[in-house]
Amino acid sequence: MAVFGVLTGYIIPFILVLSVLVFVHEMGHYLVGRWSGIRVLAFSVGFGPELIGYTDGHGTRWKISAIPLGGYVKFYGDEDAASMPGADALAGMSEAERGQTLAGAKLWKRAATVAAGPIANFILAIAIFAVLFSVYGKIVADPVVAEVRPDSAAQVAGVTVGDRLVALDGHEVSTFDEVRRYVSIRPLVPIIVTVEREGSRLDLPMVPKREEITDQFGNKVELGLIGIVTNEQRGNFRVQQFSPGAAVIEGFKETGNIITGTGRYIANIFAGRMRADQIGGPIRIAETTGQMATLGFVAVLNFAAVISVSLGLMNLLPVPVLDGGHLLLYALEALRGRPLNARVQEIVFRLGFALILTLMVFATWNDTIGRWIG
Secondary structure, three states: OHHHHHHHHHHHHHHHHHHHHHHHHHHHHHHHHHHOOOOEEEEEEEEEEEEEEEEOOOOOEEEEEEEEEEEEEEEOOEOOOOOOEOHHHHHOOOHHHHOOOOOOOOHHHHHHHHHHHHHHHHHHHHHHHHHHHHHHOEEEOOOEOOEEOOOOHHHHHOOOOOOEEEEEOOEEOOOHHHHHHHHHOOOOOOEEEEEEEOOEEEEEEEOOEEEEEEOOOOOEEEEEEOOEEOOHHHHOOEEEOOOHHHHHHHHHHHHHHHHHHHHHHHHHHHHOOOOHHHOOOHHHHHHHHHHHHHHOHHHHHHHHHHHHHHHHHHHOOOOOOOHHHHHHHHHHHHHHOOOOOHHHHHHHHHHHHHHHHHHHHHHHHHHOHHHHHO
16 A cells, blocks of 8 residues: 555656656757757657657657656667767768768757757746746735844844845845745855835845755755744735736746756855755655645646756756757867867767766765665
């Protein structure tokens, strides 16, 4: 019975969400590649042995594979699913055949084809957020202080109950969520909080503390906090409605906030302001997907949008094998006026694969053993 619960509560929701995100990502590559005149040999959701599939009229094999942890589009002339060009195969091709390969396409077409995957993930996130905001609206609250926690950064700076936060480091804010977003990714970073008190504005310098909080599912998360709380009376909690057009704009903003927050988080890791052990791999994502499923369809959709953005960003990392690695090589090619030697590219790709494998092992350690002993 416990196994059935894990299957229905975690594994199935995780596979469904990830499969949709991977399909959209790979469809971005496929559509732009086809538009660029590049021949597609295979479109796979999942890795490993094929479970089910068919071949369309263009010769593309569409399939679902056994390991549901990713996917790929394999172009004509590619040596493997990571679009590593096969040097020997390309050498034996005619000019017309080379024109149907990713490696033989014009530089801008190659870059567009590779970038289309992450961009498709961003577009999906924007679309999901837009639908959620237009159908359900968005819960917002005014940034008015109802409580100041003892020994917090806000108390030390002189924030009092009834203060309205109007700006952070000179950036205007209108909701409590904007304050939370800004502060949470700036632990141990000095900021200026501008409050409105009795008709006057005061600039209060403070340093958000790095604190560990526990969510409703028992997950521990490290955030920057200044120690203020609002409530329904002070914050005037309400549902903000959006027209379809305004919802799309808000979807752009929400996606941008996730991108900015992720970049800031990575910078905080390198600066020593946050621990790297909060990075999660497939196991943690599966757990979180299952937890969101208990909150309902809207929570799962919202989480899927967040993961879609993360998937797009991860693929843009400048690591060979990933889309960002391809784009980096294309940028070098544009600067040099010619591509790197095929054998050099092969070595670079092998090193990139080793790095990705190491990162996956590290993330899985955090998800399992690291959490047990930590």
